Amino acid sequence: MEVCEEERKQMMEITMHNKSEDPWQYSDDFAETNLQLLETQILSDIAFSFEDGKEVVRAHKNILSSRSPVFYTMFCGPLQESSAVIEIPDVDTIIFKQFLRFLYTKSCDVNADSVMYLIYLSKKYDVPSLQNTCREFLKKGFNVENVCTILGQALHFQEVDLQRDCLNFISKKTAKVLKSVSFLSLPPSTVELILQEESLKCYEIDVYFALKAWAVKACKQKGNDHANTDMIREEIGCLLRLVRFPTLSAKDFATHVTDDGILTQAEKLDIYRDIILGESVSGYPTKRRQRPTFRVKRFKSVNAEPWLHGNKIDGISFTVSRPCRLIGAILYRPIHEGMVGGKISVYEDGVLKGDIQETVYFAPEKKTSNVLIPEVQLDPVKTYGICQTFTGKGTYSGKEPHLSHVVNDVKIQFGDMFCGKGMSSISTGQICGIIIDVELNVDN
Numbered sequence: 242m243e244v245c246e247e248e249r250k251q252m253m254e255i256t257m258h259n260k261s262e263d264p265w266q267y268s269d270d271f272a273e274t275n276l277q278l279l280e281t282q283i284l285s286d287i288a289f290s291f292e293d294g295k296e297v298v299r300a301h302k303n304i305l306s307s308r309s310p311v312f313y314t315m316f317c318g319p320l321q322e323s324s325a326v327i328e329i330p331d332v333d334t335i336i337f338k339q340f341l342r343f344l345y346t347k348s349c350d351v352n353a354d355s356v357m358y359l360i361y362l363s364k365k366y367d368v369p370s371l372q373n374t375c376r377e378f379l380k381k382g383f384n385v386e387n388v389c390t391i392l393g394q395a396l397h398f399q400e401v402d403l404q405r406d407c408l409n410f411i412s413k414k415t416a417k418v419l420k421s422v423s424f425l426s427l428p429p430s431t432v433e434l435i436l437q438e439e440s441l442k443c444y445e446i447d448v449y450f451a452l453k454a455w456a457v458k459a460c461k462q463k464g465n466d467h468a469n470t471d472m473i474r475e476e477i478g479c480l481l482r483l484v485r486f487p488t489l490s491a492k493d494f495a496t497h498v499t500d501d502g503i504l505t506q507a508e509k510l511d512i513y514r515d516i517i518l519g520e521s522v523s524g525y526p527t528k529r530r531q532r533p534t535f536r537v538k539r540f541k542s543v544n545a546e547p548w549l550h551g552n553k554i555d556g557i558s559f560t561v562s563r564p565c566r567l568i569g570a571i572l573y574r575p576i577h578e579g580m581v582g583g584k585i586s587v588y589e590d591g592v593l594k595g596d597i598q599e600t601v602y603f604a605p606e607k608k609t610s611n612v613l614i615p616e617v618q619l620d621p622v623k624t625y626g627i628c629q630t631f632t633g634k635g636t637y638s639g640k641e642p643h644l645s646h647v648v649n650d651v652k653i654q655f656g657d658m659f660c661g662k663g664m665s666s667i668s669t670g671q672i673c674g675i676i677i678d679v680e681l682n683v684d685n
Contacts, residue, residue, distance in 0.1 A: 272346035389423035415443035419451035470502035487515035538674035540639030547635025555671035556628035556658035569676030581633030588626040
């Protein structure tokens with residue numbers, strides 16, 4: 242049957258965007274053509290409405306059923322949905338549109354505001370690929386300011402794996418997280434969860450300061466802009482029992498806690514007995530939290546030419562500007578498959594403080610290894626040295642030195658090994674750096 246000229250023109254107008262463009266159906270990308278169907282609502286046969294009442298969103302049963310077992314059951318099962326409009330009460334229009342976009346194209350705008358709702362929808366409608374996309378976004382997107390907010394949402398949506406990811410991040414950045422704005426806005430149950438975490442790395446005084454700041458913020462939210470100590474203590478409530486006061490030094494406790502008025506006189510006396518006499522009468526936890534450590538590297542870059550050992554001594558010296566603890570060394574790994582090993586020695590003013598046997602192995606794409614060594618309390622008036630006497634495969638070595646670092650108000654100054662020992666020097670060689678535990682310099 243012939244088609245008249247007028248009908249032909251009408252068909253061309255329907256299939257062409259304009260004279261300069263090919264029909265969208267020409268695209269080889271299914272995501273692109275699917276998105277065209279979604280956005281233009283061509284051939285749509287199902288609609289969704291929302292509590293905000295802004296608009297009705299139309300979609301296609303066949304595409305939704307192909308991407309979600311739940312939608313398949315709704316549209317094709319024995320108890321299939323009979324209504325032409327499905328009410329969505331738990332998310333708003335914008336979020337649901339992003340969810341549909343993912344179903345049609347396997348791509349959508351995952352951001353800090355939408356991610357938890359998209360996880361919720363992906364679980365509700367059984368879309369594992371979207372769950373994975375959201376979790377990857379969160380793992381890459383954690384920062385000090387948003388991790389507490391994400392943790393609160395993970396608890397709300399019962400995302401156990403995400404909760405653990407959040408707590409792992411908080412454990413690594415504890416001091417900064419406790420000072421974040423988002424921590425101050427957490428509900429008591431989430432604060433309790435964080436402070437109970439055994440892997441936190443912080444000074445206990447940081448926990449106390451954070452809990453006080455959190456309580457002051459809570460008081461202000463209730464209209465008490467000038468909360469007194471009784472109000473603050475009442476707001477803290479049983480959370481105070483999570484502060485490990487007995488692990489504070491007597492000086493820090495006397496300087497930063499006793500005059501606050503948060504603790505009763507009887508509590509303070511019992512805590513002093515715990516601190517000074519080593520008793521456990523206060524009832525507050527006595528197990529010390531993990532202390533934050535700092536890796537201090539002495540080189541900017543790495544030599545790729547093998548550094549040969551052959552039982553030669555390689556060492557460096559260093560000084561510190563205030564008391565801290567040496568707990569480890571950063572050693573170079575072998576360049577090729579194999580290992581290097583021998584003795585690591587620690588000196589104080591030329592006197593041996595301890596040594597240990599250690600082996601360092603080749604690892605693809607890794608140039609250094611953190612090694613625990615005999616701990617030494619560092620005194621600012623003394624000079625310390627670390628020597629390694631190794632045999633084995635050739636290792637990387639350092640170049641372009643940093644002669645000094647400042648870490649948590651401690652200046653570390655590197656130098657050549659004393660007593661003429663060492664093939665290494667401050668300009669090149671072995672022992673990439675040191676790992677220290679810095680005593681707290683309180684700034685509340």
